[in-house]
Amino acid sequence: MSDxxxxxxxxxxxxxxxxxxxxxxxxxxxxxxxxxxxxFVAITGPSGAGKSTLxxxxxxxxxxxxxxxxxxxxxxxxYSEARWAVERRKRIGIVFQFFNLVSNLSVADNxxxxxxLAGVSPKRARAxxxxxxxELGLGGKERSxxxxxxxxxxxxxALARALVNHPPLLLADEPAGSLDSKGTREVMRLLxxxxxxxxxILLVTHDARLASAADRVISFFDGRIADDxxxxxxxxxxxxxxxxxxxxx
Amino acid sequence: xxxxxxxxxxxxxxxxYELKQDLEQVLxxxxxxxxxxxxxxxxxxxxKSGLIEGEEIEQSSRPNKxxxxxxxxxxxxxxxxxxxxxxxxxxxxxFFMKLALAPQTRLADQxxxxxxxxxxxxxxxxxxxxxxxxxxxxxxxxxxxxxxxMLHLQADLDWLERCQEELEEPE
Numbered sequence: 001m002s003d004x005x006x007x008x009x010x011x012x013x014x015x016x017x018x019x020x021x022x023x024x025x026x027x028x029x030x031x032x033x034x035x036x037x038x039x040f041v042a043i044t045g046p047s048g049a050g051k052s053t054l055x056x057x058x059x060x061x062x063x064x065x066x067x068x069x070x071x072x073x074x075x076x077x078x079y080s081e082a083r084w085a086v087e088r089r090k091r092i093g094i095v096f097q098f099f100n101l102v103s104n105l106s107v108a109d110n111x112x113x114x115x116x117l118a119g120v121s122p123k124r125a126r127a128x129x130x131x132x133x134x135e136l137g138l139g140g141k142e143r144s145x146x147x148x149x150x151x152x153x154x155x156x157x158a159l160a161r162a163l164v165n166h167p168p169l170l171l172a173d174e175p176a177g178s179l180d181s182k183g184t185r186e187v188m189r190l191l192x193x194x195x196x197x198x199x200x201i202l203l204v205t206h207d208a209r210l211a212s213a214a215d216r217v218i219s220f221f222d223g224r225i226a227d228d229x230x231x232x233x234x235x236x237x238x239x240x241x242x243x244x245x246x247x248x249x
Numbered sequence: 250x251x252x253x254x255x256x257x258x259x260x261x262x263x264x265x266y267e268l269k270q271d272l273e274q275v276l277x278x279x280x281x282x283x284x285x286x287x288x289x290x291x292x293x294x295x296x297k298s299g300l301i302e303g304e305e306i307e308q309s310s311r312p313n314k315x316x317x318x319x320x321x322x323x324x325x326x327x328x329x330x331x332x333x334x335x336x337x338x339x340x341x342x343x344f345f346m347k348l349a350l351a352p353q354t355r356l357a358d359q360x361x362x363x364x365x366x367x368x369x370x371x372x373x374x375x376x377x378x379x380x381x382x383x384x385x386x387x388x389x390x391x392x393x394x395x396x397x398x399m400l401h402l403q404a405d406l407d408w409l410e411r412c413q414e415e416l417e418e419p420e
Binding site: 045046181185188189207208209211212213217219221222226227229231232245 | 280370371378381417
């Protein structure tokens with residue numbers, strides 16, 4: 001065993017097969033993964049590669065056919081649905097492509113609800129919500145309904161909701177998938193900011209711009225990890241960026 | 250460098266150092282800055298080909314400076330430049346050649362090549378994101394330049410993905 005600290009998230013031998021119409025489809029085919037505290041990891045790959053399924057397994061939204069997941073060193077094999085639901089309030093925050101806000105609750109209530117469900121006092125839930133919404137540039141939108149907000153704003157509300165209980169791990173499934181270029185940049189900026197403050201993030205995206213905000217990128221193909229690369233802090237010398245930006249005469 | 254300098258001179262006469270500053274202001278810090286030497290060399294060539302004309306201005310305490318202005322031929326060259334459409338970007342030929350010929354050489358594995366290239370592009374993308382974050386928000390042209398580079402890279406990455414899908418050995 002290595003003497004490295006316990007990873008926030010560890011998976012060994014994860015397998016998941018979808019049984020829909022037609023032949024069974026192996027979405028995840030033997031995945032081993034470790035995410036350390038404070039890491040920002042992006043999983044990229046073509047649509048249909050199984051990367052969203054993998055994220056759903058890691059968040060307990062789907063159960064694997066084989067393999068195991070550990071949260072902070074604790075094996076989740078015996079977790080019930082209810083237990084996973086508790087973990088998703090306390091230890092894991094999740095943001096989705098289509099925000100999944102509760103449409104008949106106000107912005108404030110959407111953000112406070114998971115805190116209240118986790119047993120936080122209404123006063124503290126409110127304080128947390130105020131702080132997060134201000135931080136995310138949504139001050140003044142507390143009473144709005146999700147449907148009244150732009151996609152980018154809804155995703156920021158979803159981010160606030162995911163982070164209100166200070167989960168050690170944030171999972172993000174195509175968080176910019178339904179946003180325009182400006183919204184994408186905004187999400188990217190916010191994820192980077194929370195990461196800089198120590199938030200551990202696992203992001204699934206097909207967008208390389210978003211992935212490049214992470215410090216580690218996993219390429220996922222056909223249900224398997226094809227490559228796992230730490231990105232350089234300092235870009236390598238040579239053509240690189242300046243070569244890409246060079247305008248021809 | 251030649252035509253951008255002509256374009257800057259279309260506005261009015263200027264000397265070499267002013268042109269360098271103008272270019273920096275329009276394109277932002279993201280664009281690799283031409284050194285002033287390069288600019289003077291290019292101005293010399295443009296003058297020799299009759300597209301601009303220089304006029305020495307005496308300065309009391311410093312060496313003379315040369316103010317350039319566009320000639321009619323220069324204006325015509327610039328007009329022709331704007332008439333043309335620009336070439337489309339090329340697929341990265343060198344990587345493609347390596348990839349296509351890898352099986353023959355038996356020196357490299359195609360998937361390993363793709364993974365290596367992807368890492369390189371992702372690092373470049375990361376550098377571009379950092380540049381965009383550092384660039385003045387109000388400089389729209391600079392941001393468009395960086396965004397263009399990012400979208401090209403995204404396309405290159407998408408294409409690598411396609412290569413990988415096609416070349417990955419089925420079990």
